[in-house]
Amino acid sequence: MTIYSYSRVNTYFTCPAQFEFRYILKTPPPVAEGIELFLGSRFHECMEYLYQQIPERVPTVNELLNYFKNHWDHKWQEALKKQQDRGFPTPIRIVHEGQTLEDYYEKGQLFVENYYHKYQPFDQDQTQGIEMKVLFNLDSDGQYKMQGFIDRLGKDSEGTFWIHDYKTSSRRMSEEDAKYEDQLALYQIGLSQNPKIGSSAKVKLAWHFVAFDKDLVVSERNAKEVEWLKKKYVLKIQEIEKAKTFPVKPSRLCGWCEYLSLCDGGKAYLESKGKKFTRPEEIAPVPAVIAAQEGVLPVKNADSALLAPPVPTPLFGHSLSKIRRKNQKLVSAPDQLSLF
Ligand code: SF4
Numbered sequence: 001m002t003i004y005s006y007s008r009v010n011t012y013f014t015c016p017a018q019f020e021f022r023y024i025l026k027t028p029p030p031v032a033e034g035i036e037l038f039l040g041s042r043f044h045e046c047m048e049y050l051y052q053q054i055p056e057r058v059p060t061v062n063e064l065l066n067y068f069k070n071h072w073d074h075k076w077q078e079a080l081k082k083q084q085d086r087g088f089p090t091p092i093r094i095v096h097e098g099q100t101l102e103d104y105y106e107k108g109q110l111f112v113e114n115y116y117h118k119y120q121p122f123d124q125d126q127t128q129g130i131e132m133k134v135l136f137n138l139d140s141d142g143q144y145k146m147q148g149f150i151d152r153l154g155k156d157s158e159g160t161f162w163i164h165d166y167k168t169s170s171r172r173m174s175e176e177d178a179k180y181e182d183q184l185a186l187y188q189i190g191l192s193q194n195p196k197i198g199s200s201a202k203v204k205l206a207w208h209f210v211a212f213d214k215d216l217v218v219s220e221r222n223a224k225e226v227e228w229l230k231k232k233y234v235l236k237i238q239e240i241e242k243a244k245t246f247p248v249k250p251s252r253l254c255g256w257c258e259y260l261s262l263c264d265g266g267k268a269y270l271e272s273k274g275k276k277f278t279r280p281e282e283i284a285p286v287p288a289v290i291a292a293q294e295g296v297l298p299v300k301n302a303d304s305a306l307l308a309p310p311v312p313t314p315l316f317g318h319s320l321s322k323i324r325r326k327n328q329k330l331v332s333a334p335d336q337l338s339l340f
Contacts, residue, residue: 003135003145004237006183012240014253017266020246021259029258032079032088039104040168043210044131044151045071046112047166051127051152061116068112072105111168111210118215125154125162134190138230144237150187160202163187172209178219181205185221185229192226199223 012019021027046068053059059067079091092101132153138144154162163184167173173181184205192199207217221229248265252273260266 001143001145002241003147004233004240005146005148006186009146009233009236009240012243013236015249015251015257016243016246017248017263018257018259019240021262024246027259027262028086030088030261031258032083032090032093034093035099035101035104036169038075038079038092039108040166042068042072042075042108043111043168044166047115047152048130050116050122051130054122054127058121061113061120064112064116065109068108072108107211108168114213115208115210115215125156127152128155128161129153134187134194136186136190136193138189138234138237144234146186146189146233148183148187148190150184150190153191158202160204161191161197162204162206163191165205165207167207167209168211169209170211172212172215173207173217175217175219178205178207178217181207181219182229182233184219185226186233188221189226189230 008019008023011022046064049067050059050064076091082088083091094101094104129150130152132150133147134150135145135147138146150163151166152164154164156162165184184207188203188205191197191201191203203220205219205221208215209217248263250265250269254260254263254266254270257263257266260270
């Protein structure tokens with residue numbers, strides 16, 4: 001039996017061909033990891049470290065920034081090795097023109113520092129789990145199962161459980177979009193099936209868009225909505241399991257697809273839109289699903305999300321150079337930045 005994840009299900013509906021590449025053929029992407037995912041992983045590691053320490057002590061902000069730097073350095077070395085082993089043209093893909101690795105590093109520092117100052121002494125709730133796996137049934141027979149990982153589960157003084165999710169993207173989901181975002185609501189199903197928590201527990205879904213001053217977006221699902229969500233995902237999985245063919249579903253998202261260089265349909269679509277297809281070494285696409293996970297594209301409907309209204313100004317807008325100067329006093333850039 002296949003245990004589905006939110007990403008696996010939604011990749012199919014974004015583009016069946018991409019689903020086939022990734023989950024059926026298990027085709028290794030011909031390009032390196034995108035910088036957005038790299039940065040997001042480093043931020044998540046920092047949060048993991050921070051909340052692991054909290055019951056005993058509160059680390060200083062410089063300790064946390066050093067942690068970020070050390071992990072960034074270490075993972076960069078791993079990316080270089082992967083590039084060598086797998087023949088990627090670059091160790092990391094960078095999407096946005098004019099942005100450098102150093103820019104992303106500095107953003108990461110800023111996100112860590114900003115989060116720290118906003119939430120210290122980190123007593124809004126008590127951590128119940130970090131990177132906590134949830135495995136749950138969508139139906140009473142246990143025929144349809146899903147799993148996922150909660151970035152952090154907290155419990156506040158009123159007994160409410162908070163499913164926290166950290167997003168480092170430069171797009172912030174609106175409160176309205178949060179009502180339709182399924183990923184954390186699916187994890188709520190997982191909690192309801194946990195005998196230590198149960199279905200009567202009060203649960204809040206919390207996204208932290210750490211690139212924004214007002215980072216927190218909160219939503220809730222009632223029992224009826226949770227039941228409806230289970231049915232919705234059973235139907236989605238049934239449709240996937242019935243599929244015999246996996247046609248291309250070209251869209252503007254092809255520009256972010258890690259399989260673009262292998263996909264004639266995607267290339268033809270982009271060319272028809274006047275976008276010259278460039279070789280993998282010349283582009284830095286973000287996979288659509290990862291982009292959705294990271295909040296680069298809204299998760300309920302990535303296509304329509306491209307037309308979404310402007311969102312609040314990220315922290316690293318006009319004041320970045322000022323912040324850079326401030327950050328440079330706190331932590332020096334890693335050595336590898338001089339390679340770029
Ligand atoms: S390039 Fe576009 S059409 Fe091709 S697999 Fe990727 S998303 Fe699908």
